[in-house]
Amino acid sequence: MAPLLQVEASTKRFGGLAANRDISLAMEAGEIVGLIGPNGAGKTTLFNCVTGYMHPDDGRIVFDGRDITHTRPERICRLGVARTWQVVRAFGRMTALENVVCGALERTNRVVEARVRATELLEFTELRGKHDAPAATLTLADKKRLEIARALATRPKLLLLDEAMSGLTPIEAAAAVQLVRRIHEELKVTMCVVEHVMEVVMPLSHRVVVLDYGVKIADGTPQAIVRDEQVIRAYLGERRAAH
Amino acid sequence: MTRIALVIGALATIVYPIPLQLQGTTYYQTVGFLVLVNAMLGVGWNVIGGWAGQFDFGPQVFFAVGAYTSALLYVKLGVDAWLGLPVAAAVAALICVVLTYPLTRLRGHYFAISTVAIWMIAQPIGATWEYIGAAQGLFIPVKPRTGVVASALSLQFSGPTKAMGYYYTALVLFAVTLALMAVVERSKLGYYFRAIRDDQEAAEGIGIDSRLYKVIARSITAAVFAAAGVLYAFWALSVFPEQVLELNWSTLPIMATVVGGIGRLWGPVLGAVILIPISQIMSTTLGTGPLAGRGIDLIVYGLIIIVIAAFRPTGLLSLPWSRWFRPGPATA
Numbered sequence: 001m002a003p004l005l006q007v008e009a010s011t012k013r014f015g016g017l018a019a020n021r022d023i024s025l026a027m028e029a030g031e032i033v034g035l036i037g038p039n040g041a042g043k044t045t046l047f048n049c050v051t052g053y054m055h056p057d058d059g060r061i062v063f064d065g066r067d068i069t070h071t072r073p074e075r076i077c078r079l080g081v082a083r084t085w086q087v088v089r090a091f092g093r094m095t096a097l098e099n100v101v102c103g104a105l106e107r108t109n110r111v112v113e114a115r116v117r118a119t120e121l122l123e124f125t126e127l128r129g130k131h132d133a134p135a136a137t138l139t140l141a142d143k144k145r146l147e148i149a150r151a152l153a154t155r156p157k158l159l160l161l162d163e164a165m166s167g168l169t170p171i172e173a174a175a176a177v178q179l180v181r182r183i184h185e186e187l188k189v190t191m192c193v194v195e196h197v198m199e200v201v202m203p204l205s206h207r208v209v210v211l212d213y214g215v216k217i218a219d220g221t222p223q224a225i226v227r228d229e230q231v232i233r234a235y236l237g238e239r240r241a242a243h
Numbered sequence: 244m245t246r247i248a249l250v251i252g253a254l255a256t257i258v259y260p261i262p263l264q265l266q267g268t269t270y271y272q273t274v275g276f277l278v279l280v281n282a283m284l285g286v287g288w289n290v291i292g293g294w295a296g297q298f299d300f301g302p303q304v305f306f307a308v309g310a311y312t313s314a315l316l317y318v319k320l321g322v323d324a325w326l327g328l329p330v331a332a333a334v335a336a337l338i339c340v341v342l343t344y345p346l347t348r349l350r351g352h353y354f355a356i357s358t359v360a361i362w363m364i365a366q367p368i369g370a371t372w373e374y375i376g377a378a379q380g381l382f383i384p385v386k387p388r389t390g391v392v393a394s395a396l397s398l399q400f401s402g403p404t405k406a407m408g409y410y411y412t413a414l415v416l417f418a419v420t421l422a423l424m425a426v427v428e429r430s431k432l433g434y435y436f437r438a439i440r441d442d443q444e445a446a447e448g449i450g451i452d453s454r455l456y457k458v459i460a461r462s463i464t465a466a467v468f469a470a471a472g473v474l475y476a477f478w479a480l481s482v483f484p485e486q487v488l489e490l491n492w493s494t495l496p497i498m499a500t501v502v503g504g505i506g507r508l509w510g511p512v513l514g515a516v517i518l519i520p521i522s523q524i525m526s527t528t529l530g531t532g533p534l535a536g537r538g539i540d541l542i543v544y545g546l547i548i549i550v551i552a553a554f555r556p557t558g559l560l561s562l563p564w565s566r567w568f569r570p571g572p573a574t575a
Contacts, residue, residue: 051448077450085448091441093506094434102438105431106450114431154449 002065004029004190005050005081005158010059012045019045020056021214027158027192032184034205034222035194038234041211043194044086047160051083052076064157077106082156084147086163086194092136096127096146099135103153117153124186125149125179141172148179152187159183160192165200177204198235202226210234245565256414260407269406276406276478278519279413280471283420284496285503285511287467290424292497293506294433295460296440301358302468303492304342304365305335309469310476310487311369314381324398328473335469336462343461347454350443362488369484380483383476398477409478416474420467421512427463428508436460437506468492495519502551504558513560521547 003026012020019042027033035043048054050061052073061069068076082103091099100118101111108114122128125145130138135146144164151159161180165173177200183189195201201208202222210218210225212234218225225231260272284306291299312334313327322330346357370378385401388394391408394401400408427433435456438446443453476482495518496511503514525540555562 053444053447072452073444073447074450074452077448083448085445089442089445089448091438091445093441094437098434098437102434102446102451103449105434109431111429111431111434114434150449 003027004064005192006062007046007050008060008062010046010049010056010061012042012049012054012056018214020049020211022059023211023214023216024059025209025216025219027190029157029190030188031206032180032191032193032204034201034208035192035211036196036198036201036208037211039196040213041196041234042214043196043211044162045214046211047083047162047192047194050076051081051160077154077156080155080157081160082151082154082158083160084144084151084162084164086166088140088143088147090135090138090143090146090150092134094135095132096122096135096138096142097131099146100149100153103150106154114153118149121149121153124152124182126175141168141176144168144176145179148183152183152189156189158190158192160194162194163196164193165195166197173200180204198226248568260410264404264407267403269403272406272410274520274523276410276413277523278515279410279417280475281495281499281519282512282515283413283417283471284468284492285499285515286417286420286424286508287464287471288493288496289500289506289508289511290427290436290467291457291461291464293500293510294428294436294440295457296437296506297457297460298352298355299358299461299464300355300493300497301360301362301365302464302496303488303490304362305339305465305468306472306475306492307365307369307482307484307487308335308338308465309472310482311375311381311472312469313473314383314476314482315375317383318381323396324473324477325396328470331473332466332469335465335472339462339465340458343458344454347457362493366484366488369488376483378484380481380486383480383482385480398474409474413474416470420470421508424463424467425508432456432459432463440506495522498548502548502559504560507558507560510558510560514558517559518548 005027007023007025010020010023011018023046035046037043045054049056052068052071052075055070060067063079063081066079068079091102097115097118100121101114104114104117122131125148127142127145127149130142135143138146148164165176168176180191180193184191193201193204205222208220208222208225209216210231217230217234218228259275263271288299288302291297309331312331313324316322316327316330317324342361346354349357369375375381385399386397388397388399394408395412398412435451438451439453439456447453472487475487479486499514499518500511501514502518503512504510522544525544529543530540551559
C-alpha cells in the first residue's frame, strides 16, 4: 500500500538559506510520527510545505495519491490534512463553539449539523462548559485544545500538530499527550507531532524523524533515535575532551 | 427584554410619519428616510467591513451602479423601479466580483486603499461617459400616478405624501435587508466571514477559500448599496456622478456602523438612528443663523463622533444595556 503522505526530496530556500534541503519521508496511515529537531531545524517549514502555506522550490509532496506540491491550503484541507499552529491561531472574537463550527462546515453546509459535530468535539477535547467563551479569553492550554478540536472538525486523515505541548505546565502537557493518544485510538487519525522537547515525543511516537539545519539526520524508532550519534550531537553539541 | 425593545422600536418606526403627516410636516419624514437609507447601507457595509473584516472605503461605487442601472432601465427601456432593483443589485454584485477578485490578493491597509482607488477611477468614468449622461447625469421623468398603490408599485411618489411614501419604501427595503443579513449572519457565510476576519491563515487551514469568501462578502455589500442607490435615484429623480459617487455614501454608513457596533447586526442601525438626526439637527441649528457657512455644525458633529469612538470603541451596542434596563438582579 502506498504511504498516506510522501515527501520526496523537498527543498525550500529563503534567499540563500535552505530551510529544508532534500527532505524525504513517508508516513503510513495509522502512524504517529514525531518530528523533532533544535530550533530553526526546519520543522515548521516542512509543515508549511505539506499544508500548502509554502511550496517547495524542488521536490514533490504526495498525499493520498495526489500531488499537492503546489496546492493551496484550503484545497489540501479538503483532501484531508489538518494542522495546528505553533503560535495559537484561534478565532479570538468568536466563541469556542463557533471556532469548531467553522471547522465542521468544511464537511457540511448546514450550520445545525456543524454545531452538533462541534459540540461532540468540544466534549472530546474536554472543553465542555467553555462553549460560549470567546476564544481570546481561554487559557493557552485550552486554546491549543480548541485548535485541535477545530482541526478535527474538518475530518482529517492526517493531523499535523505544531508544538501542541510547548508552553504548557507539566500537568497540561500530560493531558495533551493523553489527548493525542485518544485521537489516534478513537478517531483513527494519522498524526505528525512536532516538538523540540524530546521527552514528550519519544513515548508517544511510533517513529521519530529528526531534522537539523534543514536536513533529515535520522528516521527510526524512538529507541534507535536516542542512541543515534548524529542526533546526540545535534542536541548536545560536539563532545569535547575534558581539560 | 430585547424582544420588547424590538417590538417598541418597530412600532415606533411604523407609526413615526403619521402624526407628522397629519401636521403637514415633511422635513422630519425626510430625516427618517435618510436614517433608514444610511441604516440599510450600514447593515450592508457591515458584511464586508464588520464580519469579513476588510475595510472597504469604496462601496459608493456600487451605490452609483445601482442608481445608474435603474435610471437607465427606466429612461431608455421604460422598466419600472421595482423590476430594475433586482437587476441593479445583480449588476452591481457582478461588477463587484470582477473588480474585487484581483483586490483580494491585497490585505489590510492595501485592500482599503485599493477600494478607494477604484472609487477614484469611477469618478472620471461617470463624469465623461456620454451614454450615462456624463457630468449632467440622467433625469428621471415623473409620470403622473393616481393613487398610493400605483405610486408604490412604480416607486414614484409626488405631492404632499411624497416624503411619507419614500419613508415607507425605505423602511421596507431596510427591513428586507436586515432580515436577509440576519440569515447570512447565521449561515455558513457568516461563520466563514468572521473566521477570515479573525485569522485568515487559520481560516485557510480549515478549508476556507479566503479570496472567494471575501469576494462574496463584498458582493453582498455591493448588492445592498445598489438597492439603496435605486431608491435614492427615484427619490432624487436624477442621477449624476457628483451626487451618487459622493464620499458620504460610504463615510456615513461606516461611521454609523463603527459608532453603533461594528460586526453586530444591529450596530449600524443604532449608529444611524443616533448620528443622522444629530447631523441634521446640527446643520439646521448651528448651520444657520449668524454662524452659517463656517462649518461649526460639522465641527460639533465630528466632535460627537470622536467622543463616542474614544469612550466606546467597540460601539454603543456593546454597552451593558440589559444590565441597565433589567429590573432587579439578573434572571437571564
